[in-house]
Amino acid sequence: MNEDEKYLFDLNGYLVLKEILNDQEVKRLNAAIDVHSDEMQEIDRSLASDSKAMQGTSRRLDLGGMLSWDQPYCEPFRELLVQPRVKSILDGILGIGFRLDHGPGLIAMEKGCEGGKLHGGGVERGDISEVYFYKNDRIFTGLTVVEYLLADEGKGDGGVAVIPGSHKANVKCPEDLLNWDKYQEHVHEVNAKAGDVIIFTETLTHGTLPWTGSHQRRALLYKFSPGTVSYGAGSHDISYGDYIQTMTDEQRMVMESPHLRRS
Numbered sequence: 069m070n071e072d073e074k075y076l077f078d079l080n081g082y083l084v085l086k087e088i089l090n091d092q093e094v095k096r097l098n099a100a101i102d103v104h105s106d107e108m109q110e111i112d113r114s115l116a117s118d119s120k121a122m123q124g125t126s127r128r129l130d131l132g133g134m135l136s137w138d139q140p141y142c143e144p145f146r147e148l149l150v151q152p153r154v155k156s157i158l159d160g161i162l163g164i165g166f167r168l169d170h171g172p173g174l175i176a177m178e179k180g181c182e183g184g185k186l187h188g189g190g191v192e193r194g195d196i197s198e199v200y201f202y203k204n205d206r207i208f209t210g211l212t213v214v215e216y217l218l219a220d221e222g223k224g225d226g227g228v229a230v231i232p233g234s235h236k237a238n239v240k241c242p243e244d245l246l247n248w249d250k251y252q253e254h255v256h257e258v259n260a261k262a263g264d265v266i267i268f269t270e271t272l273t274h275g276t277l278p279w280t281g282s283h284q285r286r287a288l289l290y291k292f293s294p295g296t297v298s299y300g301a302g303s304h305d306i307s308y309g310d311y312i313q314t315m316t317d318e319q320r321m322v323m324e325s326p327h328l329r330r331s
């Protein structure tokens with residue numbers, strides 16, 4: 069992580085990394101998803117909740133389990149556990165020896181899909197697993213989202229949105245702002261292209277704007293924590309078999325349960 073990235077992440081609570089995956093890599097991930105598309109499930113509750121502005125005609129589709137898919141389909145998703153450019157940022161904000169907390173999970177949205185109420189926020193998240201602070205010349209953050217875009221999210225399409233700087237907010241966010249019903253000018257629609265990566269601390273107030281793009285939205289989310297901390301259940305789901313045994317050493321380190329890693 070360079071000094072500019074450090075400044076911008078501390079200032080805004082998120083970063084957009086451009087062209088991290090090339091067209092071939094994006095194609096390979098999308099092709100593996102296409103093979104499993106009949107496993108996508110519509111979420112069982114409305115994420116727009118009581119918002120007026122976030123309503124839509126359909127709900128988000130979710131897909132998970134990629135790391136335990138058969139070869140060759142699991143492979144590109146495993147590679148992203150330790151993607152070198154992303155790893156350099158995570159080393160900087162989570163510390164050396166960060167771990168996969170949960171995911172990856174695909175969010176897919178069709179035109180007209182409802183949005184998802186904003187959440188997170190500096191004061192709303194009170195647990196050590198979701199902190200943000202700066203000490204000893206470095207950033208410390210808890211649960212962190214790495215979002216690989218597998219389809220473009222252009223101006224006005226909707227999709228991921230943030231309130232820049234809100235990870236350091238000291239006052240609770242107004243409900244009308246969380247609902248995107250008021251103060252819309254403070255909510256920033258993050259625009260990026262397939263192959264770009266958006267990294268944000270879960271303490272940043274963030275959510276999803278209704279999808280108006282004519283193509284299917286596809287965002288692949290990995291959620292990481294510092295090596296000693298867990299937000300989720302703490303270890304990978306062995307009901308699929310012990311699939312981490314077939315990973316590389318570097319990938320397997322990221323999958324381990326929380327403990328102190330010294331290098």
Ligand SMILES: O=C(O)CCC(=O)C(=O)O
Pocket residue numbers: 175184213215227228229274275276287289
């Ligand atoms: O739609 C998005 O990308 C945001 C997802 C989200 O809100 C979350 O992961 O907590």
